[in-house]
Amino acid sequence: MSDAPEPRPLLDDLPAYKPGLPPAPVPGMTAYKISSNENPYPPLPSVLDTVRSAAERMNRYPDASNGALRQALSRFLDVPEDWIACGTGSVAVLGQIITAMCDPDDEVVFAWRSFEAYPIVVTLAAAKGVPVPLTADHRHDLSAMAAAITPRTKVVLVCTPNNPTGTVVTDAELRMFLDRVPRRVLVVIDEAYVEFGADPTAPDAMELLREHPNVCVLRTFSKAYGLAGLRVGYAVAHPPIAVALRMTATPFGVNLLAQEAAVSSLEAGDELDVRVKDLVAERDRVEAALAEQGWRLPPSQANFVWFPLGADTPDFARVCEEQALTVRPYDHDGVRATIGEPEASDRLIEIAATWRAAHS
Incomplete structure (x- = not known):
């Protein structure tokens, strides 16, 4: 038995929470963080x-x-x-x-x-x-x-x-x-x-x-x-x-x-409703663009889209990061991308098209 204070043993099995990381700077590119499900609009x-x-x-x-x-x-x-x-x-x-x-x-x-x-x-x-x-x-x-x-x-x-x-x-x-x-x-x-x-x-x-x-x-x-x-x-x-x-x-x-x-x-409520409708419209635009590229993603009713990439998850996240865009990888299950600024969505769409073409 140790003579020093010891934390509870259950902490040894505690899963680590992995927050969305900010993007690393890339020369000549505006960085966007779509790895956390944040509202891109400033406070009302x-x-x-x-x-x-x-x-x-x-x-x-x-x-x-x-x-x-x-x-x-x-x-x-x-x-x-x-x-x-x-x-x-x-x-x-x-x-x-x-x-x-x-x-x-x-x-x-x-x-x-x-x-x-x-x-x-x-x-x-x-x-x-x-x-x-x-x-x-x-x-x-x-x-x-x-x-x-x-x-x-x-x-x-x-x-x-x-x-x-x-x-x-x-x-x-x-x-x-x-x-x-x-x-x-x-x-x-x-x-x-x-x-x-x-x-x-x-x-x-x-x-x-x-x-x-x-x-x-x-x-x-x-x-x-x-x-x-x-x-x-x-x-x-x-x-x-x-x-x-x-x-x-x-x-x-x-x-x-x-x-x-x-x-x-x-x-x-009325002001917030306008912002929510704008985010939903942007989500729909992203989903439609990805579907046109050939992606078959689960239909989202949230402020993000899910790429069920399996073993390709780390690679897709890495490619995004190289383009100053951080998404949220989940082990070898998939990638979640939050709907943020339209410019961030445009970059996600471009990266997804290039990545899919290289892996088809």
């Missing part, structure tokens, strides 16, 4: 004014109850205020969920590949992740996920649109899945990218939440709202789940600026 002027004003009071603690934000979300979502729990981004709220629901060795079922923070958060809670492979068309295999539930399962994570593949589950599929899930199991519908979706068959998670006490909806202000640097997300769930999530939150975690910026963003 009204939101920025709110943040500047709030900064004058940053010597004070924020509201630990997130009262004004929860009230604004209650009105926006048409749910009771006490159904809402906030945290420092949806990944932190996910941590609150797992902490509240799982004892050591309890199981959490999720699709794979999906959001890479899932196995990290599960491992930190000393719970056991149960990854279920995606289907051949890069979608959740909800039937297999239902079959993976055991008496030890406490939580199931459904990411739709899925990160990094951009695919969605349908309302019919999710309803059949919920009929198979035991009521004691919490089903978390992770909708970090829901604002970018236009698929009419996609589920209405808030309606499912109202119908099923074991459903929890997870959302964020980081993507469509462009508040990634302020870190604020939320969950909507029935009591007592929402109460438990507030209990497991870091006290004063959502800072003063983040709370007020989020409220201001909800009030600027």
